[in-house]
Amino acid sequence: MNASSRAIVLTPLVFLGCLYALNLVHSPAVTGQAGLGFWCFIAFLWLASIVALSGLSHLSPKSATLRRLVGLSVPVLFGAFLFFLWEVIVVGAGVPSVLMPAPSAIGSRFAASLPVLRDDFVQTFVKSVLSGYVIGCLSGFVVAIIADRVPFLRRGLLPLGNFVAALPVIGIAPIMVMWFGFDWPSKAAVVVVMTFFPMLVNTVTGLSAAGRLERDLMHSYAAGYWTTLVKLRLPAALPFIFNALKINSTLALIGAIVAEFFGTPIVGMGFRISIEVARMSLDMVWAEIALAAIAGSIFYGFVALVERGATFWHPSYRT
Amino acid sequence: MTTEALSLPARPSPRKAARRKEGNAGPVFVVVLAIVALWYTGTILMNWQGTADAFARAGEARSTSEILLATMEQERPMLPAPHQVFAELKKTTIDTPVTSRRSLLYHAWVTLSSTLLGFGLGVLLGSVLAVSIVHVKTLERSLMPWIISSQTIPILAIAPIIIVVLGSIGITGLFPKAIISAYLCFFPITISMVKGLTSPDPMQRDLMRTYSASLAQTFWKLRLPASLPYLFTGLKIAVAISLVGAIVGELPTGAQAGLGARLLAGSYYGQTIQIWAALFGAALLASLLVALVGLAERFLSRSMGARPA
Amino acid sequence: MKPKGETVLKRVTEDFMGDSGAQPGLSAEPGLASRAPVVDIQGLSLTYEAADGPVYALSNVDLQIEEGEFVSFIGPSGCGKTTLLRVIADLEQPNGGHIHVNGVSPSEARVRRDYGFIFQAPALYPWRTIQKNVELPLEIFGIPKAERNERSRRQLELVNLKGFEKKFPWQLSGGMQQRASIARALSFDPKLLLMDEPFGALDEIVRDHLNEQLLKLWDKTRKTVLFVTHSIPEAVFLSSKIVVMSPRPGRIIDVIDASHLGRERKLEIRETPEFLKIAHRVREGLRAGHSYDD
Numbered sequence A: 001m002n003a004s005s006r007a008i009v010l011t012p013l014v015f016l017g018c019l020y021a022l023n024l025v026h027s028p029a030v031t032g033q034a035g036l037g038f039w040c041f042i043a044f045l046w047l048a049s050i051v052a053l054s055g056l057s058h059l060s061p062k063s064a065t066l067r068r069l070v071g072l073s074v075p076v077l078f079g080a081f082l083f084f085l086w087e088v089i090v091v092g093a094g095v096p097s098v099l100m101p102a103p104s105a106i107g108s109r110f111a112a113s114l115p116v117l118r119d120d121f122v123q124t125f126v127k128s129v130l131s132g133y134v135i136g137c138l139s140g141f142v143v144a145i146i147a148d149r150v151p152f153l154r155r156g157l158l159p160l161g162n163f164v165a166a167l168p169v170i171g172i173a174p175i176m177v178m179w180f181g182f183d184w185p186s187k188a189a190v191v192v193v194m195t196f197f198p199m200l201v202n203t204v205t206g207l208s209a210a211g212r213l214e215r216d217l218m219h220s221y222a223a224g225y226w227t228t229l230v231k232l233r234l235p236a237a238l239p240f241i242f243n244a245l246k247i248n249s250t251l252a253l254i255g256a257i258v259a260e261f262f263g264t265p266i267v268g269m270g271f272r273i274s275i276e277v278a279r280m281s282l283d284m285v286w287a288e289i290a291l292a293a294i295a296g297s298i299f300y301g302f303v304a305l306v307e308r309g310a311t312f313w314h315p316s317y318r319t
Numbered sequence B: 001m002t003t004e005a006l007s008l009p010a011r012p013s014p015r016k017a018a019r020r021k022e023g024n025a026g027p028v029f030v031v032v033l034a035i036v037a038l039w040y041t042g043t044i045l046m047n048w049q050g051t052a053d054a055f056a057r058a059g060e061a062r063s064t065s066e067i068l069l070a071t072m073e074q075e076r077p078m079l080p081a082p083h084q085v086f087a088e089l090k091k092t093t094i095d096t097p098v099t100s101r102r103s104l105l106y107h108a109w110v111t112l113s114s115t116l117l118g119f120g121l122g123v124l125l126g127s128v129l130a131v132s133i134v135h136v137k138t139l140e141r142s143l144m145p146w147i148i149s150s151q152t153i154p155i156l157a158i159a160p161i162i163i164v165v166l167g168s169i170g171i172t173g174l175f176p177k178a179i180i181s182a183y184l185c186f187f188p189i190t191i192s193m194v195k196g197l198t199s200p201d202p203m204q205r206d207l208m209r210t211y212s213a214s215l216a217q218t219f220w221k222l223r224l225p226a227s228l229p230y231l232f233t234g235l236k237i238a239v240a241i242s243l244v245g246a247i248v249g250e251l252p253t254g255a256q257a258g259l260g261a262r263l264l265a266g267s268y269y270g271q272t273i274q275i276w277a278a279l280f281g282a283a284l285l286a287s288l289l290v291a292l293v294g295l296a297e298r299f300l301s302r303s304m305g306a307r308p309a
Numbered sequence C: 001m002k003p004k005g006e007t008v009l010k011r012v013t014e015d016f017m018g019d020s021g022a023q024p025g026l027s028a029e030p031g032l033a034s035r036a037p038v039v040d041i042q043g044l045s046l047t048y049e050a051a052d053g054p055v056y057a058l059s060n061v062d063l064q065i066e067e068g069e070f071v072s073f074i075g076p077s078g079c080g081k082t083t084l085l086r087v088i089a090d091l092e093q094p095n096g097g098h099i100h101v102n103g104v105s106p107s108e109a110r111v112r113r114d115y116g117f118i119f120q121a122p123a124l125y126p127w128r129t130i131q132k133n134v135e136l137p138l139e140i141f142g143i144p145k146a147e148r149n150e151r152s153r154r155q156l157e158l159v160n161l162k163g164f165e166k167k168f169p170w171q172l173s174g175g176m177q178q179r180a181s182i183a184r185a186l187s188f189d190p191k192l193l194l195m196d197e198p199f200g201a202l203d204e205i206v207r208d209h210l211n212e213q214l215l216k217l218w219d220k221t222r223k224t225v226l227f228v229t230h231s232i233p234e235a236v237f238l239s240s241k242i243v244v245m246s247p248r249p250g251r252i253i254d255v256i257d258a259s260h261l262g263r264e265r266k267l268e269i270r271e272t273p274e275f276l277k278i279a280h281r282v283r284e285g286l287r288a289g290h291s292y293d294d
Helices: A002-025 A036-057 A064-092 A103-112 A114-149 A151-165 A169-180 A184-207 A212-220 A225-260 A269-278 A282-310 B014-022 B025-057 B064-073 B082-093 B104-135 B137-142 B144-152 B155-168 B174-197 B202-210 B215-249 B259-269 B272-303 C002-019 C024-032 C081-088 C106-111 C130-141 C145-158 C174-186 C204-221 C232-238 C267-271 C273-290
Strands: C039-050 C053-065 C070-074 C096-101 C115-118 C192-196 C224-229 C241-246 C251-257
Touching: A002 A036, A002 A064, A036 A064, A036 B137, A064 A103, A064 B137, A064 B144, A103 A114, A103 A282, A114 A151, A114 A184, A114 A225, A114 A269, A114 A282, A151 A184, A151 B025, A169 A184, A169 A225, A169 B215, A169 B259, A169 B272, A184 A225, A212 A225, A225 A269, A225 A282, A225 B144, A225 B155, A269 A282, A269 B155, A282 B144, A282 B155, B025 B064, B025 B082, B064 B082, B082 B104, B082 B272, B104 B137, B104 B174, B104 B215, B104 B259, B104 B272, B137 B144, B144 B174, B155 B174, B155 B215, B174 B215, B202 B215, B202 C115, B215 B259, B215 B272, B215 C130, B259 B272, C039 C081, C053 C081, C053 C251, C070 C081, C070 C232, C081 C096, C081 C192, C081 C224, C081 C241, C096 C106, C115 C174, C130 C145, C130 C174, C145 C174, C174 C204, C204 C232, C204 C267, C224 C232, C232 C267, C232 C273, C241 C273, C251 C273, C267 C273
Parallel strands: C070 C224, C070 C241, C115 C192, C192 C224
Antiparallel strands: C039 C053, C039 C096, C241 C251
8 A cells, every 4th residue: 555655646756857857958058968966866766766666566456447557557657767768868968969869859850851751661661561561471371271281291391481480581682682673572572581481380380270179070060171271270270370470560570671771772761771870860760760660569569459359269368 | 187097108109209200301301302493493594584695695506405504504693503502602611711701601600609699698688687577576567568569669670770889989890799689689588588487377386385485496496497498489589580680780880791791792792602602501500509499408308307299 | 494494304204203103102192182273263254356346255264173183175166165275374365363273373384384285286396206396395495305305205105106206297197196296295294284176186086096095194194184175975085074165255154073984984984874974964064055046
């Protein structure tokens, strides 16, 4: 009880303190030359935030919605505080922006270069990632079905697929650039190769996930291969397939960005990162990374949402 | 699960084990053979135009079969034939002294050393983080969601920044690449280890409580051994992406040495055979590292009495 | 660490030497009837806060258990029999009433390592051999290696698992695993054994067999056993006292004395009229406690 009431009192106070510190650090007298008093204040805020957060995380209110709210607020507040520290330290100590730009600088850079970011996003995400992702996942799925139909092929492909999944597939990027040119098709090709194998392996594994009893039941109905596949084995494989879709959503973005390091036309997220890093304008690089992070988590979140809808029956969603 | 009768089940029947062993070797061999055949076909088809054009430019009229053979002997083919790649591999490993900059082994060593350093750092960082997350509730509630959600973002994109920023304050060479590797591989280690350390079921934890075992005793005698299978799954992923991190880390500096540098240089100068050789080198290295981790896992799980799978 | 280990060791070795075969010295024990009961519970209650209101897991429970008794707790699921056992073991905290185990609070008793707990499942650690599993509590108590080996050997012999020391749990059948977990609980020779449906997951043939063995063990070691079960024949066959419980709220509705069946019982006893009479009374009690729902 004591800790929780402390947390409830302390959290708004820390929040106000952080706002005050942010205000202070951006005043000309403090920027880049913050004194000892200022840093003591920050250290004090840090300690207070630790107490507040630990109080919050031990809180378990009776109502379920409130509990969810607290469960969500702890990581959100923690993340916000990390950003606050980043901002305050970089601005207060006057860290040169070629080393580490402040979040505010990144944010304003992000807002100022929206057209560039949009073009890069379209080039890298919409063209390379999405097309490669769709082709790679679909072909992985189709090959998995074929492999499932031909046991000999399955026994040959599965170990190989597992083997390839551990390889640095990203290394094929220069070859793809050579084959498909500098524009997005070569990036899409890298994405296809990177996403193909996880999909293949997971689908093949998933297709054997249906239990003995369920399959015997289908057998007792004299159901054929395709009926069993559609009615039983594919639904049972869905959690595995979605697992591959989620892994691939991250892999695809990584593949497309890194492939652009090997040569692109003058647009694209990977291109922008490598060119701006060379120019030492790190705020733009960070803006690009922020874009990649947002795109990546929305993509992942979308797949996860679809998964929730499609595999609602799976034990992991039962509450 | 526990309803079997009192009779002692013998070790899994040798018949079953034998069937497993003979299992996939045949099909894998056939599939690999098919891939090689496809590869040669690809070599012929993809290089045909270039080869024929080259002959035409030189004003030489060649028969189809001569062009066919020549597609597999190009210096800068669209797709080198397998034997060309292996000849290049042999040339740059066995025939070249290890100290030479033309030796693939030299470049592999450069990449491997930063991979291993990064992997070591990542394991250290990842397991310390996992242990504290398991024991400090505040960390679990605040940090864990961030570690999980950071899996969904392409963190590899940060690699160039780390190289350049560390380079600008005078840190170059092995260390920045190792940082990238460490940074990439601590996520899977932390996540798998947290999962493993929290895997003992309530009954096993209650048992420790009835013995009024200390926190340290519960950790060493229950949590840690229970976490090992999970940890090894994480380690295998980690060592593989640690290598990816090291390779990608070699790209932004224009890269003087390492497998990534070989890839980049090959791509600049159109040296396809060199690219393929570097690619195979990287693949061999990756499978070697994963196999080593797998071997350690086998050794450990056998001494811990795991049911032979 | 060290001194505590030694005191435990001393007590254990003395007791242990005395336990094999009913030595006359031990028969003096019941004479100390004036001693405080092993478990003394008064007005105990335990309430959970669930999403749809409070759950009364235990309500106003009174119970005294004397040394050397074999007490079974029987009742439908949700009657609080497991919860009661876990309160005694300090694995759950009650919200009201008094409870003493060996004259002290459950948590003190736990820290003193007064009891051995046997769970529904064997809960053997899969990475330890059977012998190492039996030695686990001894390791935690800081008992030296030679002594650990000696004791695990003796306990495994006692539960008829000689020759399986170096096996891993998965190589044993369910019944053997549960016997190993009993050996583990006996290894530090606690006076009190708490058993939570230990044979619930086993088939009836194995269970009969283990019941007989357990009874012999109880007779030989003179321990106090608290035994949770949902099987009427098992409860009547094993117990010197049967506690019948009922759910919503979890409470005791009958305590039946079965000591007149004797300490040494054969499986055939289950066909005798005395046995059937007790079983009937248990069934009546269960039915009474159940009458107002389903």
